[in-house]
Amino acid sequence: MFDVIVVGSGPAGTSAAYALRGTSVLVLDVGYRGMPAASLKGNIYELRRRYADLFQPLIGERFEGLRNIWQRKISLKLKAPLMSFVLRDWEKLCPLRSDNFEGVVSFAQGGLANAWGAGVFRFTSRDLEDFPVKASELTPFYDELTALMGVCGRNDDLAPYFETEAQLLPPIHLTRFASDLLHRYEQRHRYFRSRGITVGYPRLAVLTRNHNGRSAYQYENLEFFRPYDPAIYNPVFTLDSLIREGSIRYEARQLVLRYAEGPSGVEVLAKNVDDGRMTTFRARRLVLAAGTLSTTKLVLQSNNDYDERLPILDNPMSLVPLFRVDKIGDALDSSEGSLAQLVVIYDGPGVSRNVQATLYSASGALRSDILFDLPLSIKGNLCCAKYLAPAMGVLMVFHPGIVRKENYIRLAPDNTLEVNYECEPLGAIERRLIEAFRKIGYWGAAALCRFPPMGTALHYAGTLPMKATPGRYQTYPNGRLFGTKGVYVVDGACFPSLPAKNLTFTIMANAMRIASNIRSDIG
Amino acid sequence: MTTLADEARYLHHRFFPGPLELEVVDRYIEANRVCLTAVESYQSGIMHKIVSRRLDPVAVEVALRWRGRDSLLTKKIQILFYLLEVRSRYYPFFVNQERRRCHAVLALAGSVLFTLYAFLKGSYLVWRHRLV
Numbered sequence: 136m137f138d139v140i141v142v143g144s145g146p147a148g149t150s151a152a153y154a155l156r157g158t159s160v161l162v163l164d165v166g167y168r169g170m171p172a173a174s175l176k177g178n179i180y181e182l183r184r185r186y187a188d189l190f191q192p193l194i195g196e197r198f199e200g201l202r203n204i205w206q207r208k209i210s211l212k213l214k215a216p217l218m219s220f221v222l223r224d225w226e227k228l229c230p231l232r233s234d235n236f237e238g239v240v241s242f243a244q245g246g247l248a249n250a251w252g253a254g255v256f257r258f259t260s261r262d263l264e265d266f267p268v269k270a271s272e273l274t275p276f277y278d279e280l281t282a283l284m285g286v287c288g289r290n291d292d293l294a295p296y297f298e299t300e301a302q303l304l305p306p307i308h309l310t311r312f313a314s315d316l317l318h319r320y321e322q323r324h325r326y327f328r329s330r331g332i333t334v335g336y337p338r339l340a341v342l343t344r345n346h347n348g349r350s351a352y353q354y355e356n357l358e359f360f361r362p363y364d365p366a367i368y369n370p371v372f373t374l375d376s377l378i379r380e381g382s383i384r385y386e387a388r389q390l391v392l393r394y395a396e397g398p399s400g401v402e403v404l405a406k407n408v409d410d411g412r413m414t415t416f417r418a419r420r421l422v423l424a425a426g427t428l429s430t431t432k433l434v435l436q437s438n439n440d441y442d443e444r445l446p447i448l449d450n451p452m453s454l455v456p457l458f459r460v461d462k463i464g465d466a467l468d469s470s471e472g473s474l475a476q477l478v479v480i481y482d483g484p485g486v487s488r489n490v491q492a493t494l495y496s497a498s499g500a501l502r503s504d505i506l507f508d509l510p511l512s513i514k515g516n517l518c519c520a521k522y523l524a525p526a527m528g529v530l531m532v533f534h535p536g537i538v539r540k541e542n543y544i545r546l547a548p549d550n551t552l553e554v555n556y557e558c559e560p561l562g563a564i565e566r567r568l569i570e571a572f573r574k575i576g577y578w579g580a581a582a583l584c585r586f587p588p589m590g591t592a593l594h595y596a597g598t599l600p601m602k603a604t605p606g607r608y609q610t611y612p613n614g615r616l617f618g619t620k621g622v623y624v625v626d627g628a629c630f631p632s633l634p635a636k637n638l639t640f641t642i643m644a645n646a647m648r649i650a651s652n653i654r655s656d657i658g
Numbered sequence: 659m660t661t662l663a664d665e666a667r668y669l670h671h672r673f674f675p676g677p678l679e680l681e682v683v684d685r686y687i688e689a690n691r692v693c694l695t696a697v698e699s700y701q702s703g704i705m706h707k708i709v710s711r712r713l714d715p716v717a718v719e720v721a722l723r724w725r726g727r728d729s730l731l732t733k734k735i736q737i738l739f740y741l742l743e744v745r746s747r748y749y750p751f752f753v754n755q756e757r758r759r760c761h762a763v764l765a766l767a768g769s770v771l772f773t774l775y776a777f778l779k780g781s782y783l784v785w786r787h788r789l790v
Binding site: 184188189197201205464501507513515524 | 673681685688689692693694716717719720732733735736737739740741743744745746747749751752753754755756757758759760761762763765766768769770772773776777
């Protein structure tokens with residue numbers, strides 16, 4: 136009998152296990168792991184010039200890099216051959232059916248954080264309005280995580296949206312495209328602020344100097360192709376050190392199927408995904424951290440409930456290209472990184488909750504990934520991709536996820552998750568951003584905006600929301616699932632609302648908060 | 659019927675100078691087998707017409723794409739481009755290595771005009787050869 140069983144090793148599971156270290160903790164996880172990228176050392180552009188052929192690491196023997204041509208599109212980071220472990224077997228282990236929600240599930244160690252943008256944004260009191268938790272309750276855990284992971288950034292105009300941070304590492308070096316934009320924004324500060332637009336450095340879980348035994352970011356542009364960059368925080372780093380120190384017990388290849396509570400605790404039934412062997416594990420408490428979709432499935436499956444429609448949240452998103460005419464034809468600067476460059480907050484007229492955008496450069500990814508989305512002939516698009524890339528940035532805009540009664544997730548009798556997700560048409564905020572940036576020489580066009588389907592943001596949440604007085608399929612502020620004695624939900628499933636921010640940092644802080652309470656409880 | 663190897667060589671010839679390496683031809687054939695398993699026979703017939711009649715794939719592709727057709731031709735060109743982009747020989751075709759502002763502006767302006775021409779030509783070819 137363990138004190139606690141944690142299901143999953145993503146940001147939530149690892150943070151919970153970290154907070155519970157020292158007690159008797161078992162982490163159950165399918166836990167697929169990627170291969171080290173031996174052939175990918177150095178700057179991607181140098182490598183592409185130096186080696187005659189990079190088919191294996193960039194496309195892959197099984198043509199993983201081509202999957203967006205013939206299957207529904209996924210994030211560019213998830214389709215690289217060395218990243219294919221992140222989505223390995225998910226359609227078999229957690230099938231999902233929907234006409235309007237293109238979600239994915241990860242059974243990898245570290246979960247979807249293997250391919251995250253590393254944005255770490257604290258939720259403010261305003262973001263937490265619907266949460267039965269105060270910002271001050273999360274603060275110590277945000278601080279502890281910041282010290283553990285290493286977070287770079289700057290306390291600039293965006294501090295009111297992200298909180299002032301005492302222990303930030305220096306920010307990343309910006310691309311010329313981004314640094315010029317920031318400079319011009321500062322010159323037209325009053326114009327932007329009067330329109331509710333704020334621009335500043337992102338807070339990233341990226342090391343700009345060596346920290347906790349991990350080395351600083353090298354600007355190699357390999358984020359799209361190579362897992363486990365030591366400079367970019369991955370929950371696997373924490374998991375590995377917990378296992379190495381003997382602070383937790385970790386069982387891989389275990390797909391948890393259901394749980395049941397008895398008088399002495401919780402019994403968890405898991406199936407070995409390699410040999411099909413079933414094992415029952417026992418603990419005093421169970422912490423569900425398998426990721427919102429998997430956790431929801433596990434709860435419904437354990438209740439044999441194939442009728443209930445639960446709410447679901449994700450951030451609607453859009454992609455807004457911006458161009459600098461005077462940079463057309465510039466040579467590509469291979470030393471510029473492909474991490475998030477700037478954050479733009481829109482908090483002006485027309486929104487009740489602010490909208491957050493992140494500016495990315497067009498470097499890193501293959502040109503073939505973008506040139507077939509451009510509007511000219513293929514020859515024209517090739518010319519555009521070549522000459523416009525240094526003059527181009529893309530704003531990835533996240534809108535708040537809003538609870539709507541027509542949006543639901545349900546477990547069908549064939550054990551497939553069924554999701555319906557509709558959202559309001561987007562475009563109004565995007566037009567305002569385009570209009571504002573045009574004033575400083577950054578051109579965009581509404582016709583070039585792209586609106587990926589729901590589910591693409593990978594910010595799933597809200598299926599088992601925390602409430603001050605919860606009901607069925609809701610959770611208490613301490614994470615305990617209503618109707619249970621010792622089952623806790625610590626991942627995005629317990630979020631009652633979803634601001635327009637990457638939620639990973641708050642998932643981690645909240646998981647630590649809940650796990651710390653459990654730790655106190657079990658003495 | 660034309661073979662996938664003929665197809666790869668023909669498409670390559672219309673976009674890039676020089677011969678196509680055998681290694682890429684083999685990968686193109688394998689990629690078609692892996693990625694385009696559910697190709698309908700009429701779509702294959704269109705590809706056969708384009709290759710055997712030496713029709714302009716740039717023109718046909720833009721004509722089909724602008725009409726909202728999810729064309730097999732676009733997917734095949736995309737496969738070929740991916741296979742080529744990861745080879746150092748093709749690096750200069752995809753990445754601008756020197757500052758060439760005037761050249762770039764002229765090339766982009768030319769691309770817009772060329773696209774209009776290609777669309778008209780492609781529309782004619784689609785109608786003339788019954789490619790839909």
